[in-house]
Amino acid sequence: MTELAQNIVDGLGRGSIYALLALGIAVIFGVMHLLNFAHGELITITGYVAYAAFLRGASWFVIAPLVLGVAVVASMGIEQVAFRWVRGAPDFTLVLTSFGVHFVVEAAFLMYVSASVKNFNRPGWIADTVDAGGLSFEIFDLVVIGVTLVTLVLTSLLLQRTMFGLALRASAEDFDAARLMGVRSDRVIRGAFALSGALAGIAAIFWLMRAGQTTPGAGITPMLKGVLAALVGGLGSLRGAVIGGFALGLAEVLLRARLPDAIAGLTDGVVFLLIALLFIFRPGGFVTVSHAERV
C-alpha cells in the first residue's frame, strides 16, 4: 500500500510533465490543425541553452527563467520561419513541415555543436525526499505537480477570461468566421505559439532538471510522450490533453512497478497495448471533441 501511494505520486509527477507537453500540442492543434512534431525541439533548444548557461556558472535560479523565455521565443520563431508559410495548407503539409523543423534543428545541433552528450548539473534538491505518514515522496515530484496545477489554472483563466483567450477559442471554432468578426489571425496564431512555447518551457525546466543532459535528439522522447498524451486524451481538447498526460505517466510508473519482474522490461509495450485497446473502444481518446479544431 505504501509503495502504491508512492507510485501514484511518482506517476502524477511524471504525468505532469507529459500533460504540459500535451497541452502545448493541443493548443497549436486547436488553432492550426497542426499536430506539431517539432514541439520536442523546444526541449532540445532549451537543453543546449541550459548547457551553455551551466558552463558559464549559472544556477538553476537563472537557468529556469532563461529556459522558459527561450522556449517562448523559439516557439514563435519556428512559427515565423516555418509554419507561417503553410498556414491553411492541407494537414499533411503541416505535419511534414513539423517533421522538417525537427530534422533541421537536430541536424543543426549535430553539425554546429556536437553529437556527444552534453551534461549539466541537476539541482541539488532533485532527489531529496520528504516523509509524510510513513511515505517518502520526492520533493521534485511534489514541485512538478504543484507547478503544473498552477499552470493549468492560469492557462484556463487565460483562455476563459481574456480577450486573447476568446479570440483563440473563436479562431479554433471557425478560423475564417473569427477573422470576419475582426479577430486578427496573425496575432492569435503568434499568441498560440507563445502559449505553447511557455507550456513547453515549463515542461522543459523539469525535464532538463531530471535529465541533466542534452543531445541533438533530446527532443524526440518528450515529443512522442506529448503527442501520445494528446492523442490519448482526445486531440483538440485541452482537458483531454491534461488527462492524457496524467494517465500516461501513471500507467508507465504503475505498470513498471506492478508487472512481474519477468515482463517488467515490456512496460512500454504494455502501455502501447493499453492505448491500442483504448482506441478500439474510444477512438477519439478519453475526451471526444465534436470539432477537432476546438480548443
Place this chain on the structure above:
Amino acid sequence: MKTRTLAALLAALVLLVAACGSDDDESAETETDDTADADAGTEADSGSDADSGSDADADEGADSDGSAGGVAGVDIDAALAADLDGGAEPPSGDPIIIGMAMDFGDVSGYADIPGSEAVSHLADLINCAGGVDGTPIEVQVSDIQGDPEVAAQVTQELLDGGAHVLIGPPFADIGESVLQVTEGEVPVFFAASTEPNLPDASINSFLVTFDDVAQATAAAEFALSEGFTRAITFSSPGPYFGTNPEIFTEVFEAGGGTVITDQTYVPVDDVDFSAQVNEIAGLADGTEVVYSAMLAFQITALRGQLEGQGLTDLTYLGTDAFEATGLLFEENNDGIYHTTHAFVEPGGRLDLLLKSYEEANGTPLESGTFAGLYADSALVGIQGILDCGCTDGPGIGAAVAQLEDFDGFTGPMSFAGTNGGPTKPVSLHRVVDGVDTLVANWE
C-alpha cells in the same frame, strides 16, 4: 666501314643503356603493377589471387612474431614526434587507403566523429614522418547517416575508391550492412563495438575492442575481489544493455555472489527511476554493488534517487558507456567504477596523440578513448598489410588474424587464436575527485 661499325657500336651501346634503364623502370613499374593487380583483385576478382595471397600471408604472419611482428610496423613514436608544420614533403606513390564508413548522427557520432578525426590526424602524422616504409596513408571518410542502406552504398563507394581496409560504425545492426557488401574481401575493423557476435575472422570482421563478455566478466571478478557478495543489476533486454548485466550475473554468482534483484529500465531515455527505487529500498541493505550498462546521466540520476531514499553506501559499477556518455562531466560521479578501453596516461602515446591533435586543430578531441581505438584500427590494418606484404583483403585479414601483442594506443591486443575479437586488458577506472583514475588493467 669503320665509321659505320663505330656508329653501329654506339647505337648498340645506347640501346644497351636504354635497355638497362628500361629494366630499372620496369622493375619499379612491376611493383606498382603488383599493387594495382592486388587492388584489382580486391575490388573485382579477388578469387585465386586472394587465396594465394592469403596462404602466403598467413605463413608470413606465422613466421613473424606478430606483436610488433617480425615485419616492422608503423613507427608510432616517430609519427607522434612528427612536426606537421615542418614543411616535410609527404611521400608519394600509391597510398594505403583506409576507408571509414562512419555514422555522424547523434546515435554513433560520439565515437565516429572523434574517431574519424583521430585517424585522419594520425595519417597526417605518419605521412609527415615519411609514410609507412615510404608509402603514404590516405583516409577516406564517408557518412552513413545512421542508415543501413546508405551504409551499404557508402561501403561500396569506399571499395570502388580502392580502400584496402575499412573501419566501420559502432553498432552491429549497421555494421552488418557493411559486412554484407565487403563479403570478406576487405577487412573491416569495428573500433567502438563490444558486440560479441560482430567479430568473425572468416569474413574478415574484427573488433579492436574487448567485447561485452570480457568487460562484464572483468567487472564481476573485480566486484568479487573487493568482497562484494550482493549485487543489484539494471538491465534492458537485448544486446549491450542486456548482455552485460547477464554476463555479470553469471560470473558474479558463479564466484559466490548473489544478484538480489535485476531491475529493468529504458536505455538512453529513462531518468526517473522512482518505481525501481521504491522496490530496491525494501530489498537493499546499503552494502551492495549496483551494476549496469546504462548511460552516465542515467546512473547519476539513479544514484541520486537511491541516495534520496537513504541508500548512500552503494557502490556503482558500469561499462564503457559511462565514459562514452560523459561520466566525468556529471555531478554526483565520485567513486563510480567503470570499465573502459584505455587510460590516458600523461606522456603516453594516447596522451601525445590527443595533444598533437589539439595543437594542430586548436580544439581537443571529444573522446580520447575512442580516438585511441579508431587510431588502433588503422594501425592494425596497416600492420596487416605490412605483415602479409600484400594489399589484397583476404591476405590482410589473414595476417591480422595472426597478430599477437600488437601495441598501439589502447594497450596490447592479440588476434591470434580468436575469432576476430582480440584479447586485451579491460581498463577499470574509478572517478576520484572528478578525475578518472586507473584501478586496474584486468586481464
